Amino acid sequence: MYNKMFCCCTAFLLLILIPTGCEGGNILVFPSEGSHWVNMNILLKPLHSRGHNITVLRPINSWYIKDDSSYNTITVPVENILDQKLLTRLVSEAIQVERGALPLTSFLQKSVGMISLFLDIHKAVANFVSAILDDSDLIRQLKDSKFDLLLADPCSGSGVILAKYLNLPLVYNVRWLIFAEAHFSIAPSPLSYIPVTGTGNTVEMTFFQRVKNIVLHIITQTQNSLAVKLLYQKITDKYFGPGYDFNELMINADIWLMRVDFVFEYPRPTMPNVVYIGGFQCKPAKPLPQHLEDFVQSSGEHGFILMSLGTFVTELPADITNEIAAAFAKLPQKVIWKYKGSKPATLGNNTLLVDWMPQNDLLGHPKIKLFVAHGGTNGVQEALYHGVPVVGIPVFFDQHDNLLRLKERGGGKILSLATVDKHNNFLKAIEEVLSDPSYRANMQRLSRLHRDKPVMPLDNALFWIEFVMRHKGAAHLKAESYRMPWYSYHSVDVVLFLAGAMLLVLVTTFYLIRCIYTGMCKYKVKRE
Incomplete structure (x- = not known):
């Protein structure tokens, strides 16, 4: 019995001491x-x-x-x-x-x-x-x-x-x-x-x-x-x-x-x-903080809209923010808006301004209807992961291109900063995406494709x-x-070599033909 116990202890110690493939780097x-x-x-x-x-x-x-x-x-x-x-x-x-x-x-x-x-x-x-x-x-x-x-x-x-x-x-x-x-x-x-x-x-x-x-x-x-x-x-x-x-x-x-x-x-x-x-960075949604959950649940069957323009856009010009706030106020949905700065004069009772929010968890909530975003890579991919349609307001860098990829696949609309506050463009875009089921259906299809992978x-x-x-x-x-230097990578040197070789063959052939022709002409003149 003691021999068995000794063997078990020895095996256990060996398992602990032998290095494994998961050794910390x-x-x-x-x-x-x-x-x-x-x-x-x-x-x-x-x-x-x-x-x-x-x-x-x-x-x-x-x-x-x-x-x-x-x-x-x-x-x-x-x-x-x-x-x-x-x-x-x-x-x-x-x-x-x-x-x-x-x-x-x-x-x-x-x-x-x-x-x-x-x-x-x-x-x-x-x-x-x-x-x-x-x-x-x-x-x-x-x-x-x-x-x-x-x-x-x-x-x-x-x-x-x-x-x-x-x-x-x-x-x-x-x-x-x-x-x-x-x-x-x-x-x-x-x-x-x-x-x-x-x-x-x-x-x-x-x-x-x-x-x-x-x-x-x-x-x-x-x-x-x-x-x-x-x-x-x-x-x-x-x-x-x-x-x-x-x-x-x-x-x-x-x-x-x-x-x-x-x-x-x-x-x-x-x-x-x-x-x-x-x-x-995407993952299944976790439960929301209680105050956000209460606000979201108060939206009833209409659901809620999430708006965030990222870390760097802390405050838009007043005329744009007032137009956005006025458009939100006309909607039956509740709105959670990540915003810093002076409170818009047209802010409605249905809109909650926050300094910070658990964006991934809100996008994964069952009552989410729409995401208004600037088109940063994180936000776009989280919307895609959770299958939420997007209305985009790009500012700079790759944001317009990110949103364009969703638009081309039928998952959202894009507004420019130059026109967002004109002719009710913002409200029209919101209402179109909310009322047309194809936007959500397309984003849900992209979400299924995105998640269908052998390895996360x-x-x-x-x-x-x-x-x-x-x-x-x-x-x-x-x-x-x-x-490789650029000329080798693009085979410029090879093309020049082959062109030179071809030119040499053509020139040589031309001179041979010319010599033969000249020789034949001289022979003909000599016979005459």
């Missing part, structure tokens, strides 16, 4: 501010709960990234200019441009006019990574920590520089690569049917829409090149020497976690190391992050294209 995080950090944190929480050690780098005055006791936070004594005041000003300027400019002027202003401001933001991020690399004590601490990978946001070019300096595998979260959409840098992307973000195009483009597509692609790639040349290549030269091309470093990530899926995104070519995790998006993201840690990278998934 060590992850260094180089995040961005705002909603990008909110999404990054959604990945970090389950990674931390699975036993992984998380270390987050943050500037001293970080707006969103707090000194969270759940993670190891390293605060770098560098000021971050990307704060709430700057973004509020950026949104206000975008609203003014949208409302007061002609379509062409608005397009140029949003695509070109703000380049200096964006370069200032990238300069601040570049200074942040320079401060890290210049701090010998901090670098020694980071090297001694033996990290397994670096998780970064590619919308700034600094994370890849730090990953290269520490010789760490790199995982990207988000699909933006500085100014442009990342697919255009890592996968074949024919501009004939793949719309560039900001054009408002779909996959079905007319001739002039394709012209617009190419023009904006040239603009965004020029902006990227400018940011690389003025900022990131200089840092690369400083810390690695002149033999390194930042553009090659930038697209040399092991895994790209893209926050879209092909229910939402248009079909396009992709690469083996791109993992689609669209809707990874968040689980997929966690698997590939841990995959990179287990295998010290994912080099076998990287295409050779990122090492």
